[in-house]
Amino acid sequence: MIAPSSPSPEPRRHSPLCPECGATSIRIRTSIEVEVDVVVEDPAAEMIVMDELLGDAMWDERTLAVCPACSWQGTVGDLRRRALTALGS
Numbered sequence: 001m002i003a004p005s006s007p008s009p010e011p012r013r014h015s016p017l018c019p020e021c022g023a024t025s026i027r028i029r030t031s032i033e034v035e036v037d038v039v040v041e042d043p044a045a046e047m048i049v050m051d052e053l054l055g056d057a058m059w060d061e062r063t064l065a066v067c068p069a070c071s072w073q074g075t076v077g078d079l080r081r082r083a084l085t086a087l088g089s
Contacts, residue, residue: 019082021070028076029064032057 016022033055038047061077 015083015086017079017082018067018070018072019074019078020072021067023067023069025068026079027066027068028059029066030057030059 016024017026035053035055036049037051038049040047059076061075061080063076064073065076065079066073
């Protein structure tokens with residue numbers, strides 16, 4: 001007897017993020033702090049990186065967000081307000 005197959009899982013659907021074109025992917029522009037330990041073996045030589053420490057990448061409501069599909073620009077706060085408005089609909 002052949003066991004019935006289980007249904008395939010539904011593909012994950014992403015909600016539109018871009019308020020202009022409805023793209024589901026947005027780029028958030030942020031920065032991180034990097035500490036680098038360097039040495040110089042000869043005063044005329046270039047610095048040699050010995051170690052580096054990457055800090056956290058953080059963003060807030062004022063951080064720039066950009067849609068790579070249509071070049072819309074706004075803030076993370078704009079996107080959050082849009083998502084909350086959509087949930088209230």
